Amino acid sequence: xxxxxxxxxxxxxxxxxxxxxxxxxxxxxxxxxxxxxxxxxxxxxxxxxxxxxxxxxxxxxxxxxxxxxxxxxxxxxxxxxxxxxxxxxxxxxxxxxxxxxxxxxxxxxxxxxxxxxxxxxxxxxxxxxxxxxxxxxxxxxxxxxxxxxxxxxxxxxxxxxxxxxxxxxxxxxxxxxxxxxxxxxxxxxxxxxxxxxxxxxxxxxx
Numbered sequence: 321x322x323x324x325x326x327x328x329x330x331x332x333x334x335x336x337x338x339x340x341x342x343x344x345x346x347x348x349x350x351x352x353x354x355x356x357x358x359x360x361x362x363x364x365x366x367x368x369x370x371x372x373x374x375x376x377x378x379x380x381x382x383x384x385x386x387x388x389x390x391x392x393x394x395x396x397x398x399x400x401x402x403x404x405x406x407x408x409x410x411x412x413x414x415x416x417x418x419x420x421x422x423x424x425x426x427x428x429x430x431x432x433x434x435x436x437x438x439x440x441x442x443x444x445x446x447x448x449x450x451x452x453x454x455x456x457x458x459x460x461x462x463x464x465x466x467x468x469x470x471x472x473x474x475x476x477x478x479x480x481x482x483x484x485x486x487x488x489x490x491x492x493x494x495x496x497x498x499x500x501x502x503x504x505x506x507x508x509x510x511x512x513x514x515x516x517x518x519x520x521x522x523x524x525x526x
Contacts, residue, residue: 321402324401329376346369355501357489358495361495366409375390375394405471411467428495431461441484452468471513488501
């Protein structure tokens with residue numbers, strides 16, 4: 321998937337005029353890109369448009385006009401754009417009860433190690449999440465995690481097969497859940513494969 325460039329980003333004045341329509345379009349796009357797994361976990365699968373929106377909102381919130389600072393935001397968010405044959409997501413640990421936040425987050429310790437989060441399809445085929453480092457410590461885990469799912473060519477074809485059920489699974493001692501993707505969700509993520517294959521990135525493993 322092609323990385324975002326400075327020319328893709330509007331200045332504050334231009335964005336303010338375009339924001340209502342762009343925001344509505346991104347919210348509609350996210351409708352099938354946000355997948356809940358159980359009560360406390362959601363994954364929002366990112367692409368150029370969702371990340372462009374995040375950059376524009378950051379520029380708006382921080383009132384950024386300095387080119388160097390805007391370029392830095394682009395650099396940071398570009399790291400979340402999936403490479404060839406990958407899906408990329410923001411994983412959210414969603415605990416809304418104020419008194420339960422720390423105890424609930426503590427239960428998720430270790431979710432970013434091993435194969436605790438994965439796609440499952442076909443005859444037990446699994447694609448585990450690869451967590452970005454630096455978002456947890458031995459005694460604390462962040463409620464926002466960034467993950468990638470790297471598919472082989474064979475796994476990608478299995479994911480695309482409409483006759484094959486595809487599920488997102490969390491298998492953790494403190495939390496177990498499974499969500500079967502809808503046809504609309506699968507169609508949205510299949511488009512990511514098509515874009516990453518057409519863009520710049522690595523090649524799939526055989």
